[in-house]
Amino acid sequence: VPNSRRPRRPKIGVFDSGVGGLTVLRALVERIPGADYLYFGDTARLPYGSKSAHTVAHYAVGAVHYLQDQGAELLVIACNTATALALSEIKAAADVKVIGVVEPGADAAAAVTRKRKVVVIGTEATISSHAYRRALEAREVAVREKACPLLVPLVEEGWVEHAVTEQVARIYLSEAFSEDASDADVLVLGCTHYPLIKPLLRRVAPEHIAIVDSAESTAQDVARQLQIEPPSSAQKSSVQTRSERRTVPQLKFFATDSAEKFRKMGTRFLGLPVEDVLHVDLKE
Amino acid sequence: VPNSRRPRRPKIGVFDSGVGGLTVLRALVERIPGADYLYFGDTARLPYGSKSAHTVAHYAVGAVHYLQDQGAELLVIACNTATALALSEIKAAADVKVIGVVEPGADAAAAVTRKRKVVVIGTEATISSHAYRRALEAREVAVREKACPLLVPLVEEGWVEHAVTEQVARIYLSEAFSEDASDADVLVLGCTHYPLIKPLLRRVAPEHIAIVDSAESTAQDVARQLQIEPPSSAQKSSVQTRSERRTVPQLKFFATDSAEKFRKMGTRFLGLPVEDVLHVDLKE
Numbered sequence: 001v002p003n004s005r006r007p008r009r010p011k012i013g014v015f016d017s018g019v020g021g022l023t024v025l026r027a028l029v030e031r032i033p034g035a036d037y038l039y040f041g042d043t044a045r046l047p048y049g050s051k052s053a054h055t056v057a058h059y060a061v062g063a064v065h066y067l068q069d070q071g072a073e074l075l076v077i078a079c080n081t082a083t084a085l086a087l088s089e090i091k092a093a094a095d096v097k098v099i100g101v102v103e104p105g106a107d108a109a110a111a112v113t114r115k116r117k118v119v120v121i122g123t124e125a126t127i128s129s130h131a132y133r134r135a136l137e138a139r140e141v142a143v144r145e146k147a148c149p150l151l152v153p154l155v156e157e158g159w160v161e162h163a164v165t166e167q168v169a170r171i172y173l174s175e176a177f178s179e180d181a182s183d184a185d186v187l188v189l190g191c192t193h194y195p196l197i198k199p200l201l202r203r204v205a206p207e208h209i210a211i212v213d214s215a216e217s218t219a220q221d222v223a224r225q226l227q228i229e230p231p232s233s234a235q236k237s238s239v240q241t242r243s244e245r246r247t248v249p250q251l252k253f254f255a256t257d258s259a260e261k262f263r264k265m266g267t268r269f270l271g272l273p274v275e276d277v278l279h280v281d282l283k284e
Numbered sequence: 285v286p287n288s289r290r291p292r293r294p295k296i297g298v299f300d301s302g303v304g305g306l307t308v309l310r311a312l313v314e315r316i317p318g319a320d321y322l323y324f325g326d327t328a329r330l331p332y333g334s335k336s337a338h339t340v341a342h343y344a345v346g347a348v349h350y351l352q353d354q355g356a357e358l359l360v361i362a363c364n365t366a367t368a369l370a371l372s373e374i375k376a377a378a379d380v381k382v383i384g385v386v387e388p389g390a391d392a393a394a395a396v397t398r399k400r401k402v403v404v405i406g407t408e409a410t411i412s413s414h415a416y417r418r419a420l421e422a423r424e425v426a427v428r429e430k431a432c433p434l435l436v437p438l439v440e441e442g443w444v445e446h447a448v449t450e451q452v453a454r455i456y457l458s459e460a461f462s463e464d465a466s467d468a469d470v471l472v473l474g475c476t477h478y479p480l481i482k483p484l485l486r487r488v489a490p491e492h493i494a495i496v497d498s499a500e501s502t503a504q505d506v507a508r509q510l511q512i513e514p515p516s517s518a519q520k521s522s523v524q525t526r527s528e529r530r531t532v533p534q535l536k537f538f539a540t541d542s543a544e545k546f547r548k549m550g551t552r553f554l555g556l557p558v559e560d561v562l563h564v565d566l567k568e
Contacts, residue, residue, distance in 0.1 A: 043334070043335075044329075044335055044336075044339050045328075045329060046334065047331075050327070050330065050541070050545075051327075051328060051541055052328075052541050052542045052545070055328050055541055149437060149440070149441055150434075150437055150438065150441055150448075152437075153433060153434055153436075153437040154434065156433070157433055157434055163451075164434075164448060164451055164452055164455070167447075167448055167451070168448055171448070257334070257335050257336050257339055258336045261334075261336070
């Protein structure tokens with residue numbers, strides 16, 4: 001790959017309330033390996049799910065300014081709650097392009113559904129913001145929204161293949177796909193923690209349901225925005241030639257609480273070692 | 285009751301990261317109805333359980349100063365995590381007497397255990413601080429500590445009498461009372477959310493186990509400190525004479541996030557209507 005075709009590596013800022021957004025970073029790294037990534041996890045103030053729109057906007061704007069100061073040229077709001085509650089405030093406060101997780105997820109769901117009816121699951125705050133409802137109804141898709149507040153703590157407990165998690169998922173999904181949503185044909189994972197239990201959700205959800213993962217949809221959208229082609233199979237394979245080595249992503253992490261905790265927890269979500277973590281203090 | 289015997293009502297400040305500490309306030313109100321209470325819930329920054337000792341101390345000291353400015357003459361740290369991680373910093377920063385939940389809980393457990401061996405359950409942060417271990421070992425009681433991170437979200441989901449909660453509690457307690465802790469005879473509820481599932485825990489725990497609720501132990505300790513006698517049965521009954529009406533507690537609430545959310549969620553934890561809630565912004 002001659003330098004002229006890729007004059008410089010894009011610097012992408014990824015923001016989340018904690019480690020959950022690392023599933024979005026994981027999808028980004030798979031889709032766009034030749035980029036520099038700056039990931040900001042606001043771990044001292046998580047979870048955003050229980051906070052008001054005002055508080056979430058305030059925190060997110062502070063983090064986004066920090067990422068811009070570090071050189072981010074494009075910002076991904078990997079947090080469903082922050083996207084749902086505060087995307088317009090974040091866009092207004094940022095000087096660079098901002099991409100949230102809701103619109104790409106809604107696009108993907110609208111492209112897949114044949115029945116024009118989908119189910120969205122997420123945290124209490126994401127669901128009660130009705131951000132997915134608005135985005136999907138604008139695409140002429142009917143929506144059943146279902147808050148699943150226990151799934152995040154179950155994932156964080158590490159019970160990703162546990163009988164209790166399966167039972168909880170069964171309860172939530174049977175409520176979600178009931179009555180007028182019984183003929184929905186898409187399940188949107190509207191929370192960054194859910195990709196870790198995708199195999200379990202696949203088993204529990206009705207067989208004909210397509211699962212749309214907002215993390216993957218967002219990574220595709222970012223690639224489109226940056227006009228980046230899908231990586232070739234040669235680049236994807238573990239055997240790399242010298243010229244291909246430059247496509248290894250550079251990852252830098254910022255956390256508002258303990259860097260050590262972030263490192264430990266983060267590796268599970270990213271599926272790669274989380275190494276270069278800097279603790280930062282954001283004044284309110 | 286002549287005025288001379290009770291010259292004035294004590295003003296008690298109660299601090300917690302959220303609504304959980306309302307179970308401690310509930311125990312205080314039952315034990316000391318003739319007091320004014322100021323309750324501070326740091327709901328914009330909860331949960332403390334996932335935060336570092338440094339962050340927790342910083343937040344707690346800010347809240348405690350706020351309560352002092354409002355006139356609190358005695359401070360109860362109703363948050364097990366804040367007590368475990370930051371009690372000495374809070375004491376150093378406060379000008380009034382400070383009582384945490386760990387020491388009263390440890391006192392009560394030490395008084396009850398015959399085997400000199402107890403099990404303490406709590407959040408990840410409370411358990412990994414080993415505050416209960418230190419307090420109990422100082423009383424010559426052996427301890428098995430067990431983090432139960434799913435119980436708080438289960439209580440907050442409202443599943444206090446749910447099959448899933450029972451299954452989760454069974455898993456946690458069977459791990460807790462295994463091997464060298466199999467002959468422990470006391471279970472300490474080291475988290476403010478757990479009193480709401482005390483009936484369920486009572487069913488799941490081995491029959492011979494005594495359950496010590498840190499909230500109740502703390503209320504007793506506060507009453508001792510204020511030299512307040514247990515309320516008479518006449519005062520406890522719902523039929524009140526005019527002279528007894530003065531023993532109705534005055535409750536005032538401060539929350540760093542939405543007052544409305546605090547009101548709604550709080551009523552379940554307090555078992556009384558939560559009315560007078562003021563939103564406050566604490567600068568970091």
